Amino acid sequence: MAEKDDIIISLDHISKSFGDKKVLDDISLSIKRGEFVTFLGPSGCGKTTTLRLIAGFGKPDEGTVTMEGKVINDIPPYQRKLNTVFQRYALFPHLDVYDNVAFGLKLQKVPEAEIEKRVKKVLKLVSMSDYEDRDVESLSGGQQQRVAIARALINQPRVLLLDEPLAALDLKMRKDMQIELKEMHKKLGITFIYVTHDQEEALTLSDTIVVMNEGKIQQIGTPTDIYNEPVNAFVADFIGESNILKGRMIRDRRVAFIKHEFDCVDEGFGEDVKVDVVVRPEDIYFTNDPAKCQFKAKVNSCTFKGVHYEMWVDTDTGYELMIQDYDPYEVGSEVMLYIDPDDIQVMKKERLANTYAAKVVGEGKAEFLGTEFNCDTTGFAEGDEAVATIRFENVELLDYEKEADLTGNVVFILYMGNHYHLTIKTDNGENIWVDTNDIWDKGDFVGIKILPENIELTKPATGNEQKV
Amino acid sequence: MKGKKIIAKAYLWLVLLVLYAPIAFIVIFSFTEAKSLGNWTGISTQLYQNLFNGSMQNASGLMSAVKNTLLIALAASTMATLLGTVAAIGIYHLHGRKRGVMTFLNNIPMINPDIITGVSLFLLFVFLGISQGYLTVILAHITFCTPYVVLNVMPKLRQMNPNIYEAALDLGATPSQALRKVLVPALRPGMISGFILAFTMSLDDFAVTFFTRGTIGLDTLSTYIYADARKGGLTPELKPLMSIIFLIILVVLLAINIRQSKQQQTKS
Numbered sequence: 001m002a003e004k005d006d007i008i009i010s011l012d013h014i015s016k017s018f019g020d021k022k023v024l025d026d027i028s029l030s031i032k033r034g035e036f037v038t039f040l041g042p043s044g045c046g047k048t049t050t051l052r053l054i055a056g057f058g059k060p061d062e063g064t065v066t067m068e069g070k071v072i073n074d075i076p077p078y079q080r081k082l083n084t085v086f087q088r089y090a091l092f093p094h095l096d097v098y099d100n101v102a103f104g105l106k107l108q109k110v111p112e113a114e115i116e117k118r119v120k121k122v123l124k125l126v127s128m129s130d131y132e133d134r135d136v137e138s139l140s141g142g143q144q145q146r147v148a149i150a151r152a153l154i155n156q157p158r159v160l161l162l163d164e165p166l167a168a169l170d171l172k173m174r175k176d177m178q179i180e181l182k183e184m185h186k187k188l189g190i191t192f193i194y195v196t197h198d199q200e201e202a203l204t205l206s207d208t209i210v211v212m213n214e215g216k217i218q219q220i221g222t223p224t225d226i227y228n229e230p231v232n233a234f235v236a237d238f239i240g241e242s243n244i245l246k247g248r249m250i251r252d253r254r255v256a257f258i259k260h261e262f263d264c265v266d267e268g269f270g271e272d273v274k275v276d277v278v279v280r281p282e283d284i285y286f287t288n289d290p291a292k293c294q295f296k297a298k299v300n301s302c303t304f305k306g307v308h309y310e311m312w313v314d315t316d317t318g319y320e321l322m323i324q325d326y327d328p329y330e331v332g333s334e335v336m337l338y339i340d341p342d343d344i345q346v347m348k349k350e351r352l353a354n355t356y357a358a359k360v361v362g363e364g365k366a367e368f369l370g371t372e373f374n375c376d377t378t379g380f381a382e383g384d385e386a387v388a389t390i391r392f393e394n395v396e397l398l399d400y401e402k403e404a405d406l407t408g409n410v411v412f413i414l415y416m417g418n419h420y421h422l423t424i425k426t427d428n429g430e431n432i433w434v435d436t437n438d439i440w441d442k443g444d445f446v447g448i449k450i451l452p453e454n455i456e457l458t459k460p461a462t463g464n465e466q467k468v
Numbered sequence: 469m470k471g472k473k474i475i476a477k478a479y480l481w482l483v484l485l486v487l488y489a490p491i492a493f494i495v496i497f498s499f500t501e502a503k504s505l506g507n508w509t510g511i512s513t514q515l516y517q518n519l520f521n522g523s524m525q526n527a528s529g530l531m532s533a534v535k536n537t538l539l540i541a542l543a544a545s546t547m548a549t550l551l552g553t554v555a556a557i558g559i560y561h562l563h564g565r566k567r568g569v570m571t572f573l574n575n576i577p578m579i580n581p582d583i584i585t586g587v588s589l590f591l592l593f594v595f596l597g598i599s600q601g602y603l604t605v606i607l608a609h610i611t612f613c614t615p616y617v618v619l620n621v622m623p624k625l626r627q628m629n630p631n632i633y634e635a636a637l638d639l640g641a642t643p644s645q646a647l648r649k650v651l652v653p654a655l656r657p658g659m660i661s662g663f664i665l666a667f668t669m670s671l672d673d674f675a676v677t678f679f680t681r682g683t684i685g686l687d688t689l690s691t692y693i694y695a696d697a698r699k700g701g702l703t704p705e706l707k708p709l710m711s712i713i714f715l716i717i718l719v720v721l722l723a724i725n726i727r728q729s730k731q732q733q734t735k736s
Contacts, residue, residue: 057634077637084638090631094653103649104639155639 008033008159008191009054014063016049020429023049024060025215031193031208033158036185038194040202041212042238047195048087048163050212054193055084055161068158082159083152088168089144091136097123097147098132104155122150125184142173149184159191166201178204199239203227211235227280232347233414233421236278243284243321245417247277247346255346258417259317260295262339266346276347281310281324283343286335293336297321299329313337319417354395354432358388358457366457370428371406375455386457392421392435394454397446404447408432410440424448491714498707516708524705526696533692534709537671540602540688544609545666551610552617552666553659557651559618560625571622574615585612586679593680600682608680609673613666620662624655664724668717 009031016024024046031037039047052058053065056077064071072080083104091100098119099106105115123129126146136144145165152160162181166174182205185192196202202209203223211218211226211234219231230236233244247257249269255262257277269275287293297313300320309328313321313335329335358368360380366373368388380386398404411431412423422440424432432448440446498516502509518524522531559570577585589608593600632654636646652659674690681691696703 055634055638057637077634078640078642084635086631086635088629088631090629090635092632092635092650092654093629094656103636103641107640107645151635151639 006032008068009193010066011050011053012064012066014050014053014060014065016046016053016058016060023215024053027063027215027217029210029217029220031159031191034189034191036182036192036194036205036207038196038202038206038209039212040196040199040209040238041218042197045212046215047197047212051084051161051163051193051195054159055082056080081157082161083155083157084161084163085145085148085152085165087163087165089141089148091144091147091151093137095136096132097128097134097136097139100136100147101150101154103151118154119150122154125153125187126150127180141168142177145169145177153188157190159193160188162192162194164195164197167196167198174201181205203239211238213238229345230278230347232350233276233278234412236276236345236347237414241281241322241324243279243281243417244414245277245279245319247275249273249275249346253341255344258295258315258319258321260315262294262344263341264344264346265341266344269346269348274349274352276349278345278347279321279339279343281322282308283339284321284323285338285340286323286325286327286329287338288336290336292338294338295336297335297337299331299333299335302328302331304328320415321417351433353392354390356388356430357460358386360384360386360457364452366455369406369426369430369432373405373450373455374452375457376452377457380457385460387460389456389458390432390450390454392433394450395424395432395434396449396451397422397424397434397436397438397440398449399444399446401447404449406448408446408448410442410444410446413440413442494707495711495714498711501704503704504701515705519705519708524703526703529687530692530703530705530709533687533689536602536686537688537690540605540609540677541667541670543606544613544670545663547606547610548613548617548666549659549663552614552662553621553652553655555614556618556621556625556655556658560622574618577612578615578619582612582673582675586676589676590679600680601684601686604680604682605677605686605688608676609670612673612676613669616665616669617659617662620665621655621658624658628654661724664720 007030011027011029014024014027015022023044027046027050039050041047049058053060056072056075059073065073067080067082092103095103101119101122102115105118110118119132120129123132126149128143128146128150131139131143131147136147139147145168148165165181166177169177178201181192185205194202194205203226206223208220209223209226210220213234219226219235221229226235226239230239230242236242236244245257247255249255249266249271250261251271252267252269253264255264255266255275255277295315295317297315300312300314302309302311305324308324308326311323311325311329313323315321323337356368358366360377360382361367361372362377362382364374364377366375366377366380366386366388373388375388401407406426408424408426410422411425414421416435419435419437420439422434422436424434424446426432426448497506497508499511499513500508501512501514522528524530555574559567559574562570586608589604589611590600593604598604632650633646636650637643641649672690673688674694677688678691678694681687687695693702693706696706
């Protein structure tokens, strides 16, 4: 009983689609009583949808939402023991501050004297004691936010849901409110589930961060885990600044990247295995000791950022790295650099190439990605199932539609030290990953061309081949 | 430069004169006793006295027409306000093309000539075998009033924070409580202006009423005046009646405008 009681909300294999678009894809997680959990991700990643399913605004297509041991999929929001602080506050414009806060208690027919006592108490908690009679529309954004929090807290929920509550506030106000929220959480001891796209806010506030992208959970962990040990390139790129590089695990505790070899602390990847490597800019150190130096570089730019200097250096092997240091180094100067084994984060590569389930539709023709491509079909008959593999660097991007095999939009850009790794979402919703030296912007419309000689068809491994 | 200004002003006054001259004409001639329109026989309040002490000819017919008009307008605009508000909420929650199609369908009855609405409703009631009278007139008025309410409530829905309904549910309100305690208060200004518009549209209507009132001798003000004018000249006491109606509407409009500008002042 005691152990089970520890989990207040759990999501089990939740999926949800709006029309054709799958916004949540098999989400599972458990939230402990009293925890401050943050759903973090870019817009459209599914974080708000997840929160809405917990609040009861919408039902999952698949999976269950459980609160305190009971499946609550079919319980309407007004019967759930949780309350929400909405984006842009959603205060009732026709009621004053007092009546907004008292709304929940009046519905429960709590005696007037007690309502007054509790409203006063909760308004004091959010430092809005003198505003009872004020019209909510005459309040500033920060004050409205406080009223919204008071209104949600007065029902004494077991869980408080907060949907980007600080997004509309200016920076200074946001910082102050972050501290207050954190203190409120400590004082009240209830569970906070918080949604934000601001990674710094997530790191400041949370006990646990759930990083989401494209409807999937990327990583769940404490702020330090997420920052120091991102599990994939998306998380590494989304949280803080980072150098993300292609690497090769030589053996346990030894990794090669930027054409140099380094000691590291990671094990279990196997020998001679392709990996991604993350090095935070503050973890690359300057040295004057040739014995310590692992590689040399030339300082390319140096910008003062308040606490530290941000420098871009070109390594002797042709890679660009970002370094943060308290001391500036002159642009153009040769520097000696090293990285501690502890500070190298090795990640399994999510994919080594683009692979798609394909169908041979004729001599020299195969269909995949909803398009027909010319390619070598030797060894295949018409109608055969196949797997098409295209290396990242063999996908050509064009800025015009003519001559393109298909079109799409750039949805994610990763700089890998000497080239860009792009995620392109095609018009029919599939992803193509591309390595390129050209500079594209997020959201760019691109034509995609794949030459016949760059498409490799192989027999499906077994009956249940999957696209990766 | 100055000449231009004078011309612009003169034009404005000319337009206002053309717009208000007929009304002014009726109001002025309501204060004289002359039986035929356009004759001035000196200032008198005799017509007003006749109107109120019932000494005019067919006074009871006129009074019942006024009563019918007000009752029908009240019933029809109340129902139209309820229906139109619910419809507006429904249309607001549609997405993409569906919303466009529904808004378009809502607009057609407003553009449709009254005479067509009237005749088609007449045929419908005959087809359904509903005996014509109060009920059919009220149903007909609800039909053409509802789109105006939808049109007035929609902008309020767009201005409203879309989350307030959910916020009410979240705080423990059932859907019907959330509707009454949060949604309706937020939409109230739109509902009131929709109601007033529906009321005046109903008050004003002739064509639709004429075709749906049946043969039981039901008269509203508009059908009464039409019949009266055909019988051999307008009853002179109608002039003061129209003046009074105009005055009431003017006062109501002024009150609404003053209230709105006051509200805007307190908010900004």
